[in-house]
Amino acid sequence: MTRAAFLDRDGTLNRDVDFVRRVADLEVLPGVPAALGRLDAAGYRPVVLTNQSGIARGLFDEGELARIHAALHERLRRLPLAYLHCPHHPDGGHGYGGACTCRKPAPGLLHEARQLLGVTFAGSVLIGDSARDLLPARGLPITTIHVRSGKPFADERDKLRAAGFVPDHEADDLAAAVDWLLARG
Numbered sequence: 434m435t436r437a438a439f440l441d442r443d444g445t446l447n448r449d450v451d452f453v454r455r456v457a458d459l460e461v462l463p464g465v466p467a468a469l470g471r472l473d474a475a476g477y478r479p480v481v482l483t484n485q486s487g488i489a490r491g492l493f494d495e496g497e498l499a500r501i502h503a504a505l506h507e508r509l510r511r512l513p514l515a516y517l518h519c520p521h522h523p524d525g526g527h528g529y530g531g532a533c534t535c536r537k538p539a540p541g542l543l544h545e546a547r548q549l550l551g552v553t554f555a556g557s558v559l560i561g562d563s564a565r566d567l568l569p570a571r572g573l574p575i576t577t578i579h580v581r582s583g584k585p586f587a588d589e590r591d592k593l594r595a596a597g598f599v600p601d602h603e604a605d606d607l608a609a610a611v612d613w614l615l616a617r618g
């Protein structure tokens with residue numbers, strides 16, 4: 434069975450700007466490519482799971498997102514197995530409005546990854562900078578790590594506590610998260 438490192442994108446792999454609307458907005462955070470290499474070498478196949486409601490909001494389209502992910506893939510040394518996204522927003526439109534089962538904190542993208550890629554939940558890890566990124570793992574046998582490299586950490590921790598969710602670990606950034614994960618064995 435293949436285990437995964439389910440990775441949030443904005444605030445975890447690249448700097449969390451308001452919306453990454455084009456390739457020029459993409460800034461990979463320091464140490465991220467090397468950290469992905471260590472995950473992959475340890476048997477955690479990187480899979481990117483990301484909310485991209487900018488599509489429903491009409492800020493960019495699927496074609497632009499594909500270009501952004503192609504550029505990101507090169508900068509991440511082509512390590513991720515896949516990039517799965519939710520284009521929807523309850524208040525959005527452009528053909529993507531309304532409720533869906535894939536927008537995090539719903540677990541839809543995790544289930545999609547399992548079905549499409551054949552990865553398991555047990556033994557896998559989910560790493561993200563916001564409560565919304567971590568809550569999809571609720572009730573699933575996935576190790577969770579909250580990183581400080583994105584949204585204001587204390588605010589996100591408060592949201593997690595309010596939801597009754599305690600991540601397995603907190604780390605400064607992806608590299609520190611991987612240090613902890615691999616040291617734990």
Ligand SMILES: [Mg+2]
Nearest residue numbers: 441443444562
């Ligand atoms: Mg995030």
Ligand SMILES: [Zn+2]
Nearest residue numbers: 519533535536
């Ligand atoms: Zn969705």
